[in-house]
Amino acid sequence: MSPRPPFWLAEPSRYAALSQPRARIAAALLALLLLATLLALASPGPPPVSHTPASRADDQRDVMLYETIVQGIRAGGDYYSVTAQALRTGDYPMRPFVTFRLPTLAVVQAALPRLATIALLYALVAGVGYAWYLRLGGVFNRPAPRLIALALLASGLMAFVQSDLIAFHEIWGGLLIALSLAVRREDKWIEAVAIGLIAMLIRENAALYVGVMVLFALAEGRRREAIGWAATLGVLAIVVALHAHAVAMVVRETDPASPGWAGLLGFGFFVKTMQISTALDLAPLWIAAPLVGLALFGWSAWRSPLALRALGVFTAYALLLALFGRTDTFYWGLMIAPTLLIGLAFAPDGLRDLIAAAREPRRKIIVTRVTR
Template identity: 45%
Template sequence: MRTAVGRPLLLAAPSRFVGLPRPRARLFLALLALLLLASLTALGTPSLQQAAAPVDDQASAIVYGSTVDALRHGADYYSAVIDALRAGDRPVRPWVAVRLPTLSVIQASVSPVAAALLLYALALLTLASWWRRLRDILPRPIPRLAATLLAAGGMGTALLGQQVTEHELWAGLMIALSLAIRLPGRTMASVAIGLCAMLIHEGAALFAIIMAAFALAERNGREMLGWGIAAIVFAAALWFHARAVGAVTGPLDQPWIGWPGILGFGFAVRSLITATLLSIAPLSLAAMAMGLAIAGWSAWRDPLAARVLATLVGYLLFLSLVAPTDLSGLAYLVAPVSLIGLIFIPDALRDLLRAALDRRRITVTRTAS
């Protein structure tokens, strides 16, 4: 038996969980509880996220900041970045230890102030796109403003402009923008922005794979073609990048140590918390909020929500299972969209609890014919 449909609290339409049968509602509540418990394992993650990661981010900013300065004075990108990595005693081979030249070359062509303004402009464009995209599901201005502020909390580091040369920040904003502007009949702009994200940081390729998988499942031939072309362009860029890195490095250069093993879901959640303004909250509250934010995306009945949820889960699994600690910055790739999911939680919880606690019974009454 299904429960009665109640009026949504914040949303324009009922959540995915409205009217569920009681057993299914209780199952979803149990899964939510498991997700929150798993998120709390971030409390047991070693403090490397608080100590080592900021140091690594600072070192990366110094390396690519000095590379941009060298490019402004006429240096070659690969010679400049390899010299900077060597000076910082950082790995320089294989090619995955070196970022693609796209962002550094663009920043070297403008002044430092203009580069920071470009980052602000990208962040504001992304916020405006999400404000517009949430217009249908959040028609009232206050809930939509709250969702936009949550998005701003997810891209807080970019908005503060402290790490203009960080590739993950730029690519993460582009992934968020690509998601926001994607519409069923208008996918090419989303694909183009996704390709730009990949050309800035190769970690955005996972996002492209997820989007292509959805296009395949929906039999959207135009979008599949777009992601296929993007994959060819990206593969060609990686091939030239690998050759260029190999030409300026040798066997005596410090190698990048590969995948160390499973670091766990707590590490992934803590990495994502560190990439958002939740990092200023107590870790226990931040972990619970992040778990709720992830779950919230499952409540919106829209193809976009499914793509965002799959993207978040994909990167969290990658960070949990194979990413080394020095790649915790990959959380920045999904940080801008992560906290928006909290806006769906009030309706989702109300609908789940109403369905799970429903005690109505059907009474059959015989009448004389």
Template identity: 35%
Template sequence: MAGGGARLGRLKIGGGARWNRYARWRRGPAVLLLAVLAVLVLLTASIPPTASMDGEAAAVPALSPSSDDAPANTERDDDLALYDRIIARVADGEDYYAAAVEEQRAGDYPVRPGLAVRLPTLAILHARLGEGGLQAIAFLLLAATAWAWWRRLGAEPGGARYRNFAAALIVLGGSTILNRYYFVLHEFWTGMLIALSLGLHRPGRYWPALAVAALALALREHTLPFVLLMAAMALWRRHWREGLAWLTLTGIFALALRFHLEAVAALVLPTDPQGPPWLVLDGMRGWLSKVVLSSNLRFLPHWLAGPLAVLMVFGWSGWRSPAGSTATLLLLGYALAFMLAGRANNFYWGAVVAPLMFVGLAFVPVAATSLIRAARGR
């Protein structure tokens, strides 16, 4: 009976279930991964925020300056004020590209290369719908994303027991989208749409996910790695039609991006300086600065926020399912990209993956327990 009770206890946390990736690992690989994980946790706990990270974090208020409850002395961040001016001019009927290039030039922001000028979609939507319309969309988007992940976890092996917690984590990770202060930032909308797209996706049933991803791609080109990963995963599963659909979306976006770059280039003057490079090779600090400062992790001390970010990715890796595998590859891919590219003032890029990252915390206990047992040879 005692042995049976022990086995039952193991089953309750995942035991040797096929969806539990680390339950059947051999001792050697388990010990190696635990060592790597320990090093990453210690490393991220020891990396203090830079001065620029402190400054950016302090500049983000809890409430929008347009809110009646906002502090009277709250100042609008320079980047956000720039987007405010562009949106106001578009709302007055001006051409987006003329307004964006003129405002960026007047504010000493680069317009070269063309990607320094954002895609027009969010500014046009903001101008047409207003802040009230976006507030309603933000609530619906957050609710839809939590619902989509509640459904998806219930449909994939091992996920049903975690779906309530995971849905709550999506709300926690994505709640920044409800803050009107961020409405002009493309990455916060993009991150929620990516999370919704992956939550809606089912292998072989991809049209809702594809439509949501198309909207995210129209907002920010940083969505492209997600779209390419979805295409690669579909082709790896030999779902040729789905793979072709994701690749077709990529081709359509390439044409739209070409139009965007040509529209910007037509307004660029020979005297316009080239913007600083985005390739800065900032390593682990670059990844941490983005995913921490662009999420609710910013409210925690750095020695706790950094390890939690690592554990989020680790938790995702423990769920052996189509959703778990895709999310793990996605987060690792963006982590590498953020280590290579993005200046200190580009910290908001991390919002592209921040909402999805939080779900990984739901799987940390079972993943860690299984990995430790495997390392002990049990």
């Protein structure tokens, strides 16, 4: 069966040439995915934000912690001593060492005026937008869908243009992952690797993104690229070892330990974090949740190696949040929030092609006996 003419995409979707049995299996899996997103309705979430100035200390407790650390370094303090004091004052856990963020972001921000840091954030947001504008060129068969895809990107960047979040590590990590994905091409991957390394040095759980890129490079037979990505993981390992040693020098045996990260809150918690982290927060959860599922489906519909890599990254962070996330670590979702909703722009072609393939009547073979 030849592929159907595309609807929005410049090329047929991944589901355009499916046989009827495979299309029906894919349709059943999509239905299960959409039903699974409704688990978010029963999933716990972070405490509601009051948005009142008097409650800022409660609403943005972590942000104020990071701001305090930056101010302490500006005043001449050592990062690890300042951070240890701030964590103790805020009654935060201090063991294991991963409760301390890597010093990269705080040290850089302490060296820059606040306005310069805000300008750098907005420049990075603009860079992400421009990179995806270029990356989506030629993907759609007319300008309107491309503009819709960019609007969906903007809806994923809603939290990333809030200047009062500049000290939040996931804000920078999520933007850098989005930029790395956009600039990576089969014949041009060094820039993406470098950006991925910066993301990890700011927020070490960006290593999950880099690990996925290593696996895909190996699966595609791109050995040099795989070595490049893996080398950055080696750099991170050295940095983390030095970081752990520095933390051990300032932590006391009486300091509190983390309760652990085995939250086991499930797939519904991942869906809820995606709502909270994007413009879907403006919609009721019963509407937003299926849209998250359709966005994931849309990425699977775009016939592109980039789409598969992006889908792999989303899946990896979905597992991270479902298995290890807690209600107070919902912000891990910011690591993939910028690009997730772009998948909704690919979904119309995928849905149309999948439904058409599932309804395709089986061709009957008629055998006629000719008697002479």
